[in-house]
Structures are given as C-alpha cells and as structure tokens.
Amino acid sequence: MILSKRGSKLVGEPQPLVQAHFKCAKDPFHPVDNEDGYINLGTAENHLMFDVLGGKLNQLQGIEEHHTHYDVLYGSESFRNALASFMSRKLNVSIEADKLAIASGSSAIIDMLVSVLCDAEDGIIIPSPYYPGFDHDLKVRSSVEPVPAYLDVKDEFKLTKDVLQEAVINASKRDIKVKALIITSPNNPLGRVYTREELEMCIAFCKEHKLELIADELYACSVFDGSEFVSLLELASKSGLQIHHVYGFAKDFTLSGFKVGCLYSTREEVLEAVRELTYFSPVSTHTQHVLSELLNDETFVDSFISTNQQRLNNAWSRTKQALDNADIPYVEPSAGFFVWIDLSKYLKKKSFDSEMDLYNKLVDDAKVNISPGKVFHCEVPGWFRVCYARPEGYIELAINRILDSIKK
Amino acid sequence: MILSKRGSKLVGEPQPLVQAHFKCAKDPFHPVDNEDGYINLGTAENHLMFDVLGGKLNQLQGIEEHHTHYDVLYGSESFRNALASFMSRKLNVSIEADKLAIASGSSAIIDMLVSVLCDAEDGIIIPSPYYPGFDHDLKVRSSVEPVPAYLDVKDEFKLTKDVLQEAVINASKRDIKVKALIITSPNNPLGRVYTREELEMCIAFCKEHKLELIADELYACSVFDGSEFVSLLELASKSGLQIHHVYGFAKDFTLSGFKVGCLYSTREEVLEAVRELTYFSPVSTHTQHVLSELLNDETFVDSFISTNQQRLNNAWSRTKQALDNADIPYVEPSAGFFVWIDLSKYLKKKSFDSEMDLYNKLVDDAKVNISPGKVFHCEVPGWFRVCYARPEGYIELAINRILDSIKK
Numbered sequence: 001m002i003l004s005k006r007g008s009k010l011v012g013e014p015q016p017l018v019q020a021h022f023k024c025a026k027d028p029f030h031p032v033d034n035e036d037g038y039i040n041l042g043t044a045e046n047h048l049m050f051d052v053l054g055g056k057l058n059q060l061q062g063i064e065e066h067h068t069h070y071d072v073l074y075g076s077e078s079f080r081n082a083l084a085s086f087m088s089r090k091l092n093v094s095i096e097a098d099k100l101a102i103a104s105g106s107s108a109i110i111d112m113l114v115s116v117l118c119d120a121e122d123g124i125i126i127p128s129p130y131y132p133g134f135d136h137d138l139k140v141r142s143s144v145e146p147v148p149a150y151l152d153v154k155d156e157f158k159l160t161k162d163v164l165q166e167a168v169i170n171a172s173k174r175d176i177k178v179k180a181l182i183i184t185s186p187n188n189p190l191g192r193v194y195t196r197e198e199l200e201m202c203i204a205f206c207k208e209h210k211l212e213l214i215a216d217e218l219y220a221c222s223v224f225d226g227s228e229f230v231s232l233l234e235l236a237s238k239s240g241l242q243i244h245h246v247y248g249f250a251k252d253f254t255l256s257g258f259k260v261g262c263l264y265s266t267r268e269e270v271l272e273a274v275r276e277l278t279y280f281s282p283v284s285t286h287t288q289h290v291l292s293e294l295l296n297d298e299t300f301v302d303s304f305i306s307t308n309q310q311r312l313n314n315a316w317s318r319t320k321q322a323l324d325n326a327d328i329p330y331v332e333p334s335a336g337f338f339v340w341i342d343l344s345k346y347l348k349k350k351s352f353d354s355e356m357d358l359y360n361k362l363v364d365d366a367k368v369n370i371s372p373g374k375v376f377h378c379e380v381p382g383w384f385r386v387c388y389a390r391p392e393g394y395i396e397l398a399i400n401r402i403l404d405s406i407k408k
Numbered sequence: 409m410i411l412s413k414r415g416s417k418l419v420g421e422p423q424p425l426v427q428a429h430f431k432c433a434k435d436p437f438h439p440v441d442n443e444d445g446y447i448n449l450g451t452a453e454n455h456l457m458f459d460v461l462g463g464k465l466n467q468l469q470g471i472e473e474h475h476t477h478y479d480v481l482y483g484s485e486s487f488r489n490a491l492a493s494f495m496s497r498k499l500n501v502s503i504e505a506d507k508l509a510i511a512s513g514s515s516a517i518i519d520m521l522v523s524v525l526c527d528a529e530d531g532i533i534i535p536s537p538y539y540p541g542f543d544h545d546l547k548v549r550s551s552v553e554p555v556p557a558y559l560d561v562k563d564e565f566k567l568t569k570d571v572l573q574e575a576v577i578n579a580s581k582r583d584i585k586v587k588a589l590i591i592t593s594p595n596n597p598l599g600r601v602y603t604r605e606e607l608e609m610c611i612a613f614c615k616e617h618k619l620e621l622i623a624d625e626l627y628a629c630s631v632f633d634g635s636e637f638v639s640l641l642e643l644a645s646k647s648g649l650q651i652h653h654v655y656g657f658a659k660d661f662t663l664s665g666f667k668v669g670c671l672y673s674t675r676e677e678v679l680e681a682v683r684e685l686t687y688f689s690p691v692s693t694h695t696q697h698v699l700s701e702l703l704n705d706e707t708f709v710d711s712f713i714s715t716n717q718q719r720l721n722n723a724w725s726r727t728k729q730a731l732d733n734a735d736i737p738y739v740e741p742s743a744g745f746f747v748w749i750d751l752s753k754y755l756k757k758k759s760f761d762s763e764m765d766l767y768n769k770l771v772d773d774a775k776v777n778i779s780p781g782k783v784f785h786c787e788v789p790g791w792f793r794v795c796y797a798r799p800e801g802y803i804e805l806a807i808n809r810i811l812d813s814i815k816k
Binding site for chain 2: 045068069071104107112115118212256270273284
C-alpha cells in the first residue's frame with residue numbers, strides 16, 4: 001500500500017457538482033456557436049459583469065518588481081488594509097486589518113478554520129439545505145462532521161431555535177461533540193436574507209450552547225431587492241460574542257477564478273493558528289496588488305456593486321417570469337445568484353432516488369445542469385438550485401428545455 | 409480551550425528564517441536611499457532578472473472573461489500542457505500533462521504529497537544540511553518526521569550510501585517508520601549539482617529499502633557553471649522506479665511572489681489524492697494563464713534562462729572574490745542562489761549556541777542577515793548560507809560589514 005491511511009480516503013469519486021460543472025464545460029451552450037450545448041445552471045458563478053470589470057482589471061495589471069517577490073503569507077499589509085476598509089464600509093462594523101488572514105479561496109479558509117477549532121470527529125451545525133462544498137471543506141482534510149439542522153419546508157425554510165436545538169440532540173445521539181455553528185448569510189442555496197431576529201437568535205443560541213459562530217457572508221453585497229442585510233459581525237460585536245467571519249472575491253466581485261478568500265476573527269489564537277496554515281494556501285503577491293488597487297477605488301467599487309445588484313435583479317425578474325409561466329414553485333430570493341425551485345410534482349416517487357433520476361434526465365436529455373436538493377442535504381426530495389446570473393435568454397431556454405424533457 | 413489539539417500546536421514562534429526576512433523587509437538597505445538598512449542575504453530569492461522579465465510579464469497580463477472564472481482546480485489543461493512541454497525540454501524526459509498537479513506554492517505541494525504518502529509520525533529521510541522549510545512543510549500540517557541523513561563535512565558533504573544507511577538506523581532507533589527519501593537537486597543550501605553516480609545510488613537505495621523517491625528540482629535551470637545536471641526523472645524512468653517530482657516558479661523563474669508549485673507523479677493514486685487536496689491550495693486562473701503564455705514563448709524562456717545563468721555566474725564570481733579576500737572558506741557552488749560558508753573559526757565555542765550568538769550579532773550589529781547552519785540541520789556548528797543573487801555591491805558591502813563586526 002503506497003498511500004497513507006489519510007491519503008487513501010482522498011481517492012474516489014469527485015464531488016457531484018464539480019463533476020457536472022466540468023461535463024458542461026466541455027460542450028457549453030452558446031446562442032450562436034453551439035445551440036445544442038449544455039446549459040450549466042449548477043455553478044454559482046456570476047456571468048453578468050465582465051463588461052464592467054474587465055477593463056478596470058486590465059488597467060490595474062501593471063506589474064512591478066516587488067509583486068514578483070515574497071510578501072506576508074497571510075496577506076500583504078496593503079491588501080489587508082484595503083480589505084478592512086472595504087468591509088468596514090459594507091458590513092457596518094469596524095474591521096481591523098490585523099485581524100484578517102488571506103488564503104487561496106474561501107474553501108481553504110473554511111478548511112483551516114474548522115481544523116483549528118475542531119479535532120477529527122468533532123461536529124459543526126449547519127442549517128440545511130446548505131452549500132454542498134461544506135461537506136468537502138469540513139471532511140476531506142479536517143475530518144470534521146457536518147451536523148445538519150433541517151429547516152422545515154412547511155415553515156418556508158425559516159431558521160428557528162427549534163431546528164438548531166434538534167440538531168444538537170441529533171449530534172448528541174451520534175456521540176458528536178459540537179463545537180460551532182455555521183450561518184451562511186445571505187443564504188446559499190435559498191437566496192434568503194435572514195432577519196435581524198433570526199440572526200440574534202443564532203447568537204443567543206451560540207452563547208447558550210458555548211458554540212463558536214462561523215459567519216459565511218460571501219454574498220453580503222449581492223442583495224438585489226432592497227432587503228435589509230444585517231451582518232453577523234455587527235450583531236456579534238454588539239452582543240459581545242466572539243466570531244469567525246468568512247468573506248471572499250468569488251461572489252460579490254464575480255472573481256471565482258482568482259481564488260481569494262479571507263478570514264476575520266476576533267479570537268487572537270484562532271487567527272494565529274490559521275495564519276500559520278496559510279503558508280500552504282497563499283495568494284500571489286500580484287493578485288493581492290490588483291485586488292488592493294480595485295478596492296481602493298471606492299467610487300468604482302460602489303458603482304460596480306450597485307450595477308451588479310441591478311443586473312441580478314433583472315436576471316431574477318426574467319427567471320421569475322419563466323418559472324411562473326412554467327408553473328414551477330420556488331422560494332422567492334432576495335440575494336445571491338440562485339433560486340430554490342420545487343420540482344417534486346415531477347418525481348416518479350417521493351424519494352431521493354427519483355430526484356437523482358430526474359437530475360440525470362435533465363442533464364442527459366435536456367442538457368441542463370441544475371443541482372439536486374440531496375447534495376444540499378434538503379430534508380425532502382424534489383428541490384433544485386438554479387443559478388440564474390447568466391446572460392439574457394439562457395434561463396428562458398433552459399426552463400423550456402426542462403419542461404420539454406419532463407413532458408416527453 | 410477554544411483551539412483544537414491540532415490547532416494548539418500551530419500557535420507559537422514563526423520560523424526563524426521567515427522572522428528574519430520580515431525584520432529586514434521593514435528597513436531594507438538601498439545604496440542611495442537607505443545606506444544603513446538591513447542587507448538580507450537570508451532569503452533564497454533571485455533579484456537579478458526583473459529588467460528582463462518585467463516587460464514580458466506586462467505584455468502577457470491581458471485578462472479575458474474566462475480568466476475570472478473557475479477552471480480545473482489542480483491546474484488548467486492549457487497550463488499543464490505548457491508546463492509539461494517545458495519540463496520535457498529541460499529535464500530530458502517525456503512529461504505527460506495529465507500526471508501534473510498545480511498548487512499555490514511548492515510548500516503546499518510538499519505538504520500535500522507527504523500527507524498522502526505518510527501518516528502522522530511516519531518519517532522521511534533528507535540529506536542534511538537541508539532546506540529548513542522542509543521541517544515546516546513536513547511537520548506543521550501533516551505531522552511527518554524529517555530524518556536527517558548527515559552529510560560529512562570532512563567528506564566535502566558528499567552524498568553517500570553510508571549516510572543514508574545511518575539515517576535508516578537512526579530512524580529505527582527512534583521507532584520511526586521511514587516512507588520516503590527527499591533529494592533536493594541541485595542542492596539547497598550547498599549549491600551542488602549531484603553527480604549521476606550519487607543520484608543512481610539514491611535510486612538503488614530507494615529500491616533496496618522500498619522508499620518512495622521525492623525529487624525536489626526547483627533549481628533545475630539555475631545551474632550556472634556548465635556542470636551537467638541530470639534530472640532524477642530521467643534516471644528513475646530508466647531504472648523503472650516510481651517518482652514524485654516537485655517543481656515551481658519561485659526559483660528558476662524568479663517568481664517567488666506568484667506562489668506556483670507543481671507535482672509530477674508516476675503513481676496514479678498519489679496524483680489523485682493530491683489533486684483532491686489542491687482544492688484547498690488552488691492558483692488563480694489568471695496567474696495560470698500568464699505563466700502558460702510565458703512558457704509557450706520558448707525563445708523568450710530559453711533566452712531568459714540563459715541570461716539568468718550568466719548573471720548568477722557573475723554574481724557568484726563577485727561573491728567568490730569577496731569571500732577569498734575576506735579569507736572565508738566555502739563550498740564552491742554550481743547552481744542556485746547561495747553559497748555555504750564556514751565561519752566556524754569565528755565562533756567563541758564550537759557550539760550551536762555560539763553559532764546563534766554570531767548570527768544575532770551579524771543581524772543586530774552588522775545588519776546583515778545570513779542563515780545559520782543549525783536551521784539547516786548541519787551536523788557541525790559554524791556554517792552559514794549566503795544568498796548572493798543580489799545587485800552588484802550588496803554582497804561586497806555585506807561581507808565588509810560582517811568582517812568589521814566580527815573583528816570589533
């Protein structure tokens with residue numbers, strides 16, 4: 001046996017969403033060049049903003065000698081300063097640059113954070129349906145156990161104390177020591193902005209159960225319908241709760257390819273431990289320079305965010321129209337790039353096997369990739385996440401293809 | 409206790425070389441602007457080539473939409489193709505792109521590789537003196553034990569079967585299960601190009617002891633005196649030994665700030681396991697694009713490497729002159745950015761404490777940072793690594809400062 005025990009666990013099937021992404025990437029739909037290609041609505045990327053961002057990025061590329069050399073591996077001082085200033089403005093709380101750590105992607109940040117908070121087999125509660133990457137980020141390298149807190153479909157997926165309480169009981173039955181609670185706000189996959197009351201309940205719950213609070217606010221600036229977004233940073237600060245906050249450039253800045261994530265933590269020892277690990281997930285000095293310059297142009301950034309929100313709003317309006325026309329129910333989103341739709345009436349049986357059959361049919365027959373609820377740990381089968389931050393025409397065509405395929 | 413057990417181990421003093429690097433970076437010597445600043449000869453960076461590379465990089469920066477989106481996380485196909493073609497040309501062996509994995513730095517590659525080859529407490533033999541980062545890369549995240557194979561100073565640090573054999577015996581006394589051998593070729597810190605015979609001995613040794621061979625050839629294209637460099641890839645391929653080969657852009661391409669490393673492995677399962685982990689250490693799609701374009705301009709790359717070798721040769725000649733004038737003994741280098749010098753005659757006692765006293769005196773009094781042998785696990789005290797890939801005048805001044813300080 002060549003591989004170590006831990007190495008052996010890494011060999012096998014890749015994540016289903018990653019597989020689907022690359023299947024679509026090999027033969028992608030294009031309205032002119034490839035009308036019969038795959039329409040990928042499974043990847044939470046924003047394809048609406050490059051006309052605004054591209055030119056700006058190209059202006060900022062100029063490379064100087066020091067951009068080619070080592071800088072602080074948990075993030076250059078200038079980048080952390082720029083980011084602290086940006087986050088302070090947008091999250092309504094004072095962020096100190098020396099409480100930030102930068103790494104190559106938010107997944108890296110989460111992996112490192114859970115590794116320093118939890119030993120192997122410890123658990124973390126996550127309201128579900130949840131972003132499927134968490135399974136990967138918690139388990140693959142750090143062997144931390146996700147404990148789903150199942151939001152009730154009949155209660156419109158509301159986040160209540162009862163569902164968190166039930167997760168604690170379930171963990172205890174499974175002999176899992178729960179160390180933390182992850183809240184993704186605005187939520188992926190629901191597209192929901194949590195209310196101040198829901199978030200305050202989470203904070204009280206962490207205090208009561210002595211849990212560390214991990215706030216994933218990757219979509220903080222992608223609220224598009226005027227809903228009030230309250231950062232957990234603001235509420236935790238007011239209530240005196242320590243917090244670990246994850247942010248990044250993949251979502252609000254549409255730069256998923258740049259692989260830049262960051263941690264803000266109010267616990268010095270957590271920050272110190274994570275910084276030690278960022279040695280293995282650093283970001284290019286030059287990439288940090290480009291993003292610093294971008295953030296420092298506040299006028300551009302504010303205009304970019306505002307334009308993005310308008311375009312997301314338009315993209316959602318078109319999607320809403322198409323879903324309404326197709327008589328497909330959904331949870332109305334306020335933020336993010338996706339909508340959570342209910343295809344349960346098209347399942348042969350009310351089972352996750354039937355959900356997967358429908359998923360495969362849509363990929364193979366309709367050539368449309370949307371993501372099945374099972375990978376999000378939804379409690380009931382039939383729900384799918386549809387990413388709609390795509391150019392005009394893509395969603396409408398995809399929904400037509402879906403209906404044609406279902407009705408065949 | 410907030411930190412996990414594994415998290416607690418990460419808190420403490422940072423690596424001494426990293427500390428020294430940033431101490432110098434705060435008040436760096438400049439011949440005009442800051443004559444009294446620190447001269448940092450402790451960091452293995454090449455500061456000779458930006459006038460050649462900078463313009464080229466700036467031509468290649470143009471950013472297109474797909475550079476901002478996800479690509480294969482273990483390296484885009486185009487980048488792996490470009491790298492495979494480059495490595496095949498330079499290492500005299502046929503490299504397949506689908507046996508490569510890319511990550512954010514060679515340290516990340518080594519950490520992941522040893523993690524999938526070894527369980528915690530397993531050991532890896534490394535001829536010493538060795539690159540101090542290995543201690544960090546093996547231990548911090550993966551808890552793998554470096555087992556030094558002490559090269560004999562009296563035998564001019566030659567790599568022999570006896571020293572490897574002795575390391576196996578030492579490991580066995582310490583109850584360490586040895587899984588692999590790391591060979592850094594050309595060597596850091598010795599600046600040596602190993603002979604074909606030495607490398608063939610290593611391959612035979614791995615076969616005899618059933619060890620995995622890890623070849624670190626980061627300085628493959630930085631041989632500057634015409635010495636023959638034989639890649640372990642070529643020899644392993646000829647002898648039918650499986651191999652794990654680490655390369656990157658920090659040294660031969662002088663791009664330490666870009667944080668790009670790569671693994672080539674002939675073992676499919678090792679590659680698969682490492683690729684799974686690269687999810688947490690990806691490289692920006694745009695950075696990969698820039699480096700692909702760079703590699704694909706073979707004329708530029710060949711000329712760049714040749715110019716770099718000439719300039720390293722000149723920098724070494726100037727350094728040699730200064731060392732000879734100062735009557736400081738050294739191991740004559742053929743490759744890399746550094747020379748291994750012997751200051752043992754200036755130690756108060758033949759001890760590592762005295763070595764550290766001398767080191768601190770040189771940093772605090774002479775404001776020159778060179779790296780003490782102890783951090784390289786040299787068997788005897790008094791040796792230092794001096795990085796000389798610096799503009800004309802830096803080394804000469806540094807050696808004058810060293811002598812003045814010692815003679816005070």
